[in-house]
Amino acid sequence: MIHTTTIRSELDFHLKKTGLTINQFAERSKINSGTLSTIIKGVRPIAMQQLDRMVSAMGLPEGSFYELYADECFAYPLNWRRLKPFLYRCAELDKLELIQKVVRYMTDNLAYVPMLYDTAEDLFNQGKNSAASIIYESVAESEKYQHSERLALCHYRLFTISLGHDQEKNLRAATKFEEFVERLDEVDQLDALKDLANVYCSLRHWSKVDMLAKEMGRKAKIQYAFKYGKDGIRYHHDKEPQKPLFLYIIYSYLMCSAVCDESGDYEQALRYVALYSDLSWVKEDSEEALAIKDNFKMWAIANTYLYKVMMGDFEIIAEYVGFIETKEDEILPALTKIFQAANRFQFDIDHVLLKFEDHILSLNQKDDGTYNYLVRAERYVRFQAELSRYYFTKGRYDEGARSALDGLASAIKIRNENATLQCVKLFEQFRHGVSDEDQQRYDNLWERLEYRGLNGW
Template identity: 25%
Template sequence: MNQILLYDFLTFMNDKNWNKADLAKYSGIHISDISRVFNNKKPLSLHYLDAITEAFGLPEGYFYSSYTQLCFNQNRYLDKRRSVAFIYKCAINGFDKELDFIISEMLEEKSKTIRTKNLQNLYEIAEKLFAEGKEKEALPLYEIIIDHMPDQTAEEVAISYFRKYYLNRLTEEGPATLVHVLEYVSYMPDDFQELTILWITATYYMLKQWDKVLHYAKRLEKMAKNEKHYGYALVYQGFALNRLSNSLDEVLEIIKKYGKINDFFAEAAIGNRYVTLLDFGELHYADEYYDWIKDRDDLYVGIPRIIESYVKLGRLEDASTLINHHEKVINEMANSSNMYKQQMYLDFCYAQSILKCENKQYIEGLNDLINVARKVKNVGIIEKFKLCLLSIWHYRDHLTDQLNEDYIQMLSDDKNQASNLYAMST
């Protein structure tokens, strides 16, 4: 233990009139370990430091600025056990000053071998954070690995590019991260290559870029060793073929194919068959689809399409009843942080706006259509954007001066056009 920490501990003990036995009692650390730490016979672990801090009644991290020195051994190399625990704790609790100091020391290491080892340890911490759902905290660590790993072909770099892409895929940074991840796919282990192509396919599905969906889904089908990935490759091909004006029989055939993989995909095939039939104009299947999906956890997926089908059939009252009956599910979509549910909510808003217009609530319906158009344009969902424009044009005779002004403003708003670069990615 360094002299600064020892002095601080003794000062607080003196203020409280404590001896080592008292510190052991209130910290829960055995007195023999307290003595060994104070006499430099045992390293001060982060766990012990936090226990002593709490015993003194101080906030967590009070001594962290002094503890940074204990993350290094006598040769001034980072001690893996202490530094890994410390970096992780600083990352999740926002001790940025201490975290920056440790990382800067890691990066200033002159030995390429040791610097590589340090960054490999940092990668392990980033992966731990990512696995625990602490993605925001993991991202800066992945970026450090990308920028500073001596061997830029290392799999840690390639996987870090994938993680960065995954976390930014539907933001303005998405196009740039996609370009990089495609460059590094070949440096990834096989399982990560599959995972990367799967998520690229899923991203293009979210953006409704169907030619890209089909391309990467076929690529995934060829490389997939994981049964689940193989199934999704076929599912995405079915979605893409549906949208790319292929025949109904061709789409139903591929649905039949993945329906034989396992029980999960067999169940998905039932729902996707209904969706395909509705998309091909077989609107009389709307009630069957609703009966199948209404008690499922993924009901939110079907609500927009069923509403649209009812509107096209002229069953406006049934569409309104469905909305009222499933208000809770719709509110959950509206407030969800899940990207897919957010997109489904936009699909619902579109369907509801058409329903309002058909019910002659033109001002409210057109206002909703303009808002949906703005949102899908900003995230690069061009197919939906065009559909909104067609619908606005259909009801154009009911545009007020204010709505027309909002419509023109929406068309000229190019703040987020960067997202549309997905359409040009390869």
């Protein structure tokens, strides 16, 4: 709908109200007086920069008259030179409804789809995800009947943007995006498979992780063989993945070893460890590549300890603890597995509890608004569940209840139904020994679950 009020009428009213001449307003707004005159007469359309200068000179908030400006843009033949800066300014000022309005109007003409897609990519790279997602959705809708790479890329970006603290939404996003992976460029497929595998890993859908990791490794090996041919000649692809190519091969081994860990096949897990511990075949020698190799060598050592512990090797725990105690990022996952082994084999590891007492007490899942928080929170819940079971089986009910409830609170926060049910079952199993205070805290958390509905996350 075209507004009866226009930017020109607003400017004309302002000049009459303030008694300013065109020349005086031109001096304030830094717009040529002749240009202002033609704008008021309707001889020429208003440029984005001119609108912002006029609004500032009138003492109005940024973004004033943007709705009128959008209508004016539609009153003339579409002009990308005017609409592009308008979209960027709307993104800066978080005027998302206006972006949606403009983009919907523009996508009626398919000639604008490539330009809109490029704009969405630019906004995405700037971190303006809300604005970018609106454009991606419109572009995808315009191309939904085209089996194009651009359609697949739109869905890839929307998948990436949508990941958050709600695991059920993450599952829906992953399921929706999965069908578009094969339509991506062969290089982009590697990053897409990696990202999907990471999501399914956090959801503990291990059959999916196994399938995606192996497919990523297979495709990466093909590309690696092509890039570094047997004749010693390096072949260059027009596009490169986000990380050095060899990473996708060894990352597939790492994820496959994690799948074996979850299924209890520690012998096979150790075979995968051997595959990413020997990196003598790697051709890349950049600073980033060397750092990646160092990390994987460290993980190979750590995971060798881990899988031997999970096979019941009690004697190696001391070495494992000594290895990870100075590696901050490794402590939480290592402790989780140590307590899991202790619960399985009835190990007494009170000395480990004592050693890491301060670290355990300081565990705090700070919500930094990123998907990485979700991964850390899921690890935290698993750790608290294993720690709780260790305490409970030793008859230390107060400590066991505290760990179970801390894990439950975190699981509810990230809307992880499987982790929530794990903590609930654990508490219910040992509730006969918990204090009234812990029982009340559990009841309060249960009320939150009933309010959401266990099946209505």
